[in-house]
Amino acid sequence: MKKMDRRDFFKATMGFAGLSIIMPVISACENNTANEDIQLPMEKPKKWNPIEFNRTRGNKGAIPQSYLPAINGPEGEKKHIGKHLPYIPVLDKSIIIPAGFIPIMWGDPAKGHAPHPNAVPGPDNNFLGHWYNRIEIRRAISVYAQTETSTYSGWPANTDHASGLYISATGGELTSDNGINTVYLAKLPSDVKKGDTIRILAHCLTHGEYVDFLTI
Numbered sequence: 718m719k720k721m722d723r724r725d726f727f728k729a730t731m732g733f734a735g736l737s738i739i740m741p742v743i744s745a746c747e748n749n750t751a752n753e754d755i756q757l758p759m760e761k762p763k764k765w766n767p768i769e770f771n772r773t774r775g776n777k778g779a780i781p782q783s784y785l786p787a788i789n790g791p792e793g794e795k796k797h798i799g800k801h802l803p804y805i806p807v808l809d810k811s812i813i814i815p816a817g818f819i820p821i822m823w824g825d826p827a828k829g830h831a832p833h834p835n836a837v838p839g840p841d842n843n844f845l846g847h848w849y850n851r852i853e854i855r856r857a858i859s860v861y862a863q864t865e866t867s868t869y870s871g872w873p874a875n876t877d878h879a880s881g882l883y884i885s886a887t888g889g890e891l892t893s894d895n896g897i898n899t900v901y902l903a904k905l906p907s908d909v910k911k912g913d914t915i916r917i918l919a920h921c922l923t924h925g926e927y928v929d930f931l932t933i
């Protein structure tokens with residue numbers, strides 16, 4: 718994939734796929750974080766089950782009460798928890814990724830998980846909007862590692878208020894197909910290299926906070 722820095726990329730995407738409208742920062746964020754009884758693993762456990770971990774952590778406070786019946790229900794794994802877990806999409810080589818960023822989508826079809834939609838503020842999402850407003854990435858090791866946080870606002874527009882970026886997996890409008898083709902470009906810590914396992918902690922405005930590990 719071609720590389721450019723974020724500023725170049727931001728300029729290049731102004732006007733791309735209808736992203737030229739600068740939206741105000743959406744500050745009304747439900748900041749769901751888990752009860753501290755559930756510690757986040759620093760490195761990927763040998764028997765890591767992200768569905769069970771996120772279900773348990775979600776019931777302890779990381780997921781809003783209103784969504785608990787869904788994650789605990791019969792379709793909780795694939796349609797609700799799985800839908801919120803990250804994966805690295807295979808993108809066309811013509812799609813430009815700025816240097817130091819990684820593309821992330823949510824709800825891996827290879828695992829049978831439902832794709833995560835994205836939406837502007839409306840009655841279905843308490844007028845908060847439905848997108849990930851924060852992605853934290855660190856190298857998954859047992860000792861201290863730098864955490865890089867990317868923030869997102871005003872989906873589907875890329876804004877200068879945000880440190881992360883949206884692109885389309887298909888080159889089309891981000892708003893088509895309920896926003897399921899939205900790719901989040903998130904910053905990688907400088908100590909992460911190819912082949913490393915990273916921990917991704919991310920927050921969906923409507924459905925709470927989820928954690929998983931990926932090897933890049």
Ligand SMILES: [Fe+2]
Pocket residue numbers: 801833847921922923924
């Ligand atoms: Fe969500």
